[in-house]
């Protein structure tokens with residue numbers, strides 16, 4: 001198996017493990033996402049690294065959708081994620097169409113930790129979760145030091161260690177995918193030529 005394809009499998013395994021940690025924390029603290037909510041996926045500022053997008057790139061190649069997606073992305077004038085499928089007119093309801101291969105950043109959505117200047121734990125969570133679960137949110141804030149949330153930067157670092165260079169330059173999600181696709185296709189082209 002060629003290097004990037006192998007790397008993509010390692011990235012997927014690490015991201016799946018990290019995703020479970022964040023999901024466990026979110027459920028254990030009672031900070032559940034609103035059913036069918038896709039508001040966070042609509043944000044045009046979501047960034048990912050090329051490394052995080054490799055598993056999705058290889059899935060698209062396997063499904064023979066790579067060229068179509070690349071051409072759609074080149075014409076696209078919308079920074080929001082290409083893979084978000086909205087189910088409502090205001091686009092607030094929807095779902096991820098590539099859930100198993102979603103990048104690391106998407107696995108931190110919901111409730112995850114950051115640290116402040118003095119190293120104190122902080123909670124990064126969405127407005128809807130705060131509104132829907134005010135008691136759980138308040139209790140989680142009180143318990144931040146005794147029951148700390150998994151830190152976003154730790155998850156990012158675990159992924160980064162697999163290939164610091166491909167993880168060095170976060171960029172808009174669609175752009176990161178296009179770059180990952182180009183690299184994966186390039187590798188496959190040379191492999192088949194050999």
Ligand code: SF4
Nearest residue numbers: 041081083084096106
């Ligand atoms: S990859 Fe999936 S989870 Fe991530 S922003 Fe796109 S639709 Fe949402």
